[in-house]
Amino acid sequence: AQSVSQHNHHVILSEAASLELGCNYSYGGTVNLFWYVQYPGQHLQLLLKYFSGDPLVKGIKGFEAEFIKSKFSFNLRKPSVQWSDTAEYFCAVAGRNFVFGPGTRLSVLP
Amino acid sequence: ETGVTQTPRHLVMGMTNKKSLKCEQHLGHNAMYWYKQSAKKPLELMFVYSLEERVENNSVPSRFSPECPNSSHLFLHLHTLQPEDSALYLCASSQEPDQPQHFGDGTRLSIL
Numbered sequence: 001a002q003s004v005s006q007h008n009h010h011v012i013l014s015e016a017a018s019l020e021l022g023c024n025y026s027y028g029g030t031v032n033l034f035w036y037v038q039y040p041g042q043h044l045q046l047l048l049k050y051f052s053g054d055p056l057v058k059g060i061k062g063f064e065a066e067f068i069k070s071k072f073s074f075n076l077r078k079p080s081v082q083w084s085d086t087a088e089y090f091c092a093v094a095g096r097n098f099v100f101g102p103g104t105r106l107s108v109l110p
Numbered sequence: 111e112t113g114v115t116q117t118p119r120h121l122v123m124g125m126t127n128k129k130s131l132k133c134e135q136h137l138g139h140n141a142m143y144w145y146k147q148s149a150k151k152p153l154e155l156m157f158v159y160s161l162e163e164r165v166e167n168n169s170v171p172s173r174f175s176p177e178c179p180n181s182s183h184l185f186l187h188l189h190t191l192q193p194e195d196s197a198l199y200l201c202a203s204s205q206e207p208d209q210p211q212h213f214g215d216g217t218r219l220s221i222l
Contacts, residue, residue, distance in 0.1 A: 032208050044200065044213040090153065094208035097166065098143075102152035 002027045004093050004101035012107045013081055021076040021104050023091030032094040033074040035065055038103075039087045047089070050074065061085070083110045113137040116201050116214035123191065124222050131186040131217045133201030141207045142184040144176060145200040147216070153200075159184060160207050188219075196221045 007022030025031065035047040048059025055067040065076045074091060086108045091101040114135045123129050135142065144156040158166035159178040173195075175187040184201060198218050202211040 034210060036213075043215045044202075044211075046210045046212075049210050092211075098155065098158070098207060098211070100153040100155070 002093065002095050002097050002099050004091055004099050006089075006091055006101040006104045008104050009102075010105045010107070012109065014109050015083055016080050017108075019076070019078040019081045019085075019106070021089055021091075021106070023074045023076065023101055025072050025074070025091075025093040025095075025099075027072075027093065027095035029095055033065075033067055034092040034094070035059065035063070035074075035076050036090040036092060036100075037087045038090070044090070047076070081106075081108050083108045114201055114203055114212050114214035116199075116217050118217060119215065120218045120220075122220045122222060123188070125191060125193075127191075128187070128189040130188065131199055131201075131219075133184040133186075133214060135182055135184075135201075135203040135212070137203055137205075137212060139203040139205050139212070140181060141204045141209075142178060142181075143202040143204075143211065144174075144184065144186050145202065147198040147200055148196075157186075158207060165207065191219075191221045193221050195219065 004025045033050040036044045037047045038044045048057050050057045050067045058064045063078050067074050088103045088105050090103045093099050117132045141160045143158050146154040156170045157176045162178045173190050177185040198216045200216045201214045204211045
């Protein structure tokens with residue numbers, strides 16, 4: 001069965017620290033990959049997506065993610081986080097089905 | 111404004127009540143979804159509709175009954191719910207089932 005895992009349940013960083021959130025999936029076919037973000041009290045919104053082409057994709061607010069097919073991974077990165085990045089981040093994979101990961105809560109300390 | 115509108119925003123109901131959640135999308139999308147978001151649990155996909163036909167039903171109890179009368183509207187009919195059904199119910203839509211989804215703000219459901 002298709003599944004998505006995220007490495008960390010809760011990440012706590014200080015402002016200006018670098019961020020990397022892990023995401024791995026299990027599915028052998030072609031996939032579309034997504035990262036969504038949910039800020040406190042707000043709806044889920046798309047951060048970035050990968051369909052094909054350059055495996056390094058750039059999204060909004062300085063986020064980027066790299067698709068490594070051989071590792072079935074799609075990790076999210078940001079060089080320098082801000083307090084306003086405090087949110088929950090969800091990786092999602094569209095293969096046979098559309099599946100969300102369990103989410104990683106990011107807390108950025110001012 | 112996401113283009114996906116859910117009503118009501120909050121709903122409190124007893125276990126014997128019957129109520130419905132409504133979702134409307136103004137994006138011209140072909141696929142619509144119901145999700146359940148509970149504290150400390152992954153986002154759970156409940157139902158998927160594509161072109162008004164149900165294409166996925168993830169072993170959801172029969173006390174949840176979806177209805178998709180047209181490509182812009184999606185309902186979730188609720189009856190004889192249990193306390194563990196208290197959660198945030200999210201509606202989403204996308205152009206096709208493998209495309210990015212746009213989410214509504216959700217309905218916060220509390221079962222007494």
